[in-house]
Amino acid sequence: MLNVDETIQSVKGFRVVGVHAGMKKNGNPDLALIVSDRDCVTAGIFTKNEAKAAPILVSQEHLTKNPSSIRAVAINTTSANAMTGRVGIENSRTMARFVAQQANIQNEQVLVMSTGVIGTHLPMTLIEKGIEMAYPLLGNDWHSTARAIMTTDTRPKTASIKVQTIEGEYTIAGISKGAGMIAPNMATMLSVIVTDAKLELAQANVALHFAANKSFNRIVVDGDTSTNDCVFLMTNGASGVYLKTQADILQFYQALTSVAQQLAQAIVRDGEGATKFITLHVTGATDEGSAYKVANTIATSPLVKTAFFGNDANWGRIIAAAGRAGVPFNPDTTQLWISPGEELFEDDKGLLLFQNGMPTTYSEAEATRIFSEESVYVSLDLGLGTSESMVWTCDLSDQYVAINGDYRS
């Protein structure tokens, strides 16, 4: 992973702002704008949930029409504008129009995102006034912008990187929000990443999917996403750096992936009530899909997650989850290790807990010590093939229930 900075560098041609438009009762920023001074070649990844929110449908429509001339993204919190019928669609269109009027561009050059309670209509008066107030304040305050898209998040999530090329320097920067992490797919995940590098549309699309597969898709399950999940990559070329050679493009992919990983991991770290960062690395699978299914079944097992919270090295729950993942699994060929930290040190997988269908004679005290760490790396070798997958997750604490039992009040 490249060296990513949480303090966002300015990105040429982009201005941002986060304001309080009166939606969050506590007075915090609740409306964000990201605006480019020129057309952006833009890629988007949208939720696969069949119950798509109005802003998803409207943004899909706008992006399909103007993939090479998007100019702005507007994001509101408190209302997801999901399951709100034709009125909801009209409201998302109107929200885009408010921005277009300020920026003197076409409505369809604006993308919209919403996050908050499902089934409530957008407070259009507040949104109109908020956009009017916000537009003149556009600048370089990425921190406030990231704060303005938070729901149950406890901290803003930002990342940026500067990349040197022969032609010059460009910047990639982004913000994200997430939070509900009992299953990583249960909260709305939003992210906007921008760059002043110049890309072709096909390059932007491939780059975003490549990066998402190694970041957001490690914490968000294929198909199992919220009504509002959405990630955008906006590229405006303002740096003058045009990605021409294969080396340039590869470098961009890597840099974008690093930014996306930082933004995705920040969501896991800030999981509702989370106290631990857990890396699940499944190897030896017959195919990558199977490896992913095993990793994901473990990551979403409440029994596994509560064991981590309780510092209880109850590894049997990990094996049991793997066994019910619905893919080839044989306890007799399976090996399980745990290690403290977020990465392995010199490929040392740590303490071997299980092999040959039964527990090793490991030290219970040592296992408990590793489970008690703030970050734990779990290696599971299925012993059936050569494919692997990795998923990041967090533990499940009593705080999760407290937060989600009472979200709307």
Place this chain on the structure above:
Amino acid sequence: MLNVDETIQSVKGFRVVGVHAGMKKNGNPDLALIVSDRDCVTAGIFTKNEAKAAPILVSQEHLTKNPSSIRAVAINTTSANAMTGRVGIENSRTMARFVAQQANIQNEQVLVMSTGVIGTHLPMTLIEKGIEMAYPLLGNDWHSTARAIMTTDTRPKTASIKVQTIEGEYTIAGISKGAGMIAPNMATMLSVIVTDAKLELAQANVALHFAANKSFNRIVVDGDTSTNDCVFLMTNGASGVYLKTQADILQFYQALTSVAQQLAQAIVRDGEGATKFITLHVTGATDEGSAYKVANTIATSPLVKTAFFGNDANWGRIIAAAGRAGVPFNPDTTQLWISPGEELFEDDKGLLLFQNGMPTTYSEAEATRIFSEESVYVSLDLGLGTSESMVWTCDLSDQYVAINGDYRS
């Protein structure tokens, strides 16, 4: 549902016992025996988890050999004897042998069940002494027997029914244990049902699968079961009542289903930390499998379950879960109602919350009042077909995390 009694009537030819063999630290009963004085035609349903516990493998082997001459079931708690390799298999076989020696029958006429921590070996000395102590105490104390198979269960689960036929009377009785209910598939579910009616093997197998589909499978997901899940139906014919006519057999199916439903619902009611009993009735699906998937996705959604715990009528989470079930779903044809209680009164589905892709103008106070009830009936009509499914579940409270973060200590 027929009238089922929680106080178990004696079942001819069966004797039971639950004793403290020294496995549970608090001195509670931890070892159960169920013995018939003659051969039993026996049906079994075993976990589909690929990581099958030793008692599952051994019981499958014994039942395959002797489906018409099973004589006893032995059940221990505290150790699941799962992921314990060849030693675990040997231990389960030995546990069966201890019972066979006492009863003077073949080892393969004994079935075994285990529940508790995965990856620990059976304490064979305690089990041997426990069986020696228990066998002379065999009698009619079903309550203690049900207590002896509890893990995190807070109360024993029993059910029985007497059935009158022209030929005479027979009895069906059973016990069950469960508990971990964040997803209904996450804890080990065990149940043994016995009857003194006389059945053919094919009848017993069909009857058990028929009843399980309307009971245990409403709370346990196809394929997604624990390492140790298992249900047995033992029929010894001691009542002299032989099920001959179609009417007799149908009556038996219904009676068995009622007993199984009582035992299954008792597991939901006793879900770890549960405060509410929730019925999810999905109709209007294109096929039954889709209806079930939707009901199950809602039932296992932590966001839905925590909303119920918080008495928060956040119905958008129900729609969002339905949308990500991976089956046909269209918000515009979907309708959602909630009603207090466990059954509908004269098909009145209660308060309509959502239709035509948007919320109705329902009273928020009324919705909150219904969500605050101890039991809530949720009706979701997908508007796409004529198939339906029903699932029972419970809410998710902070107590669940407290229980599962600290299970082994």
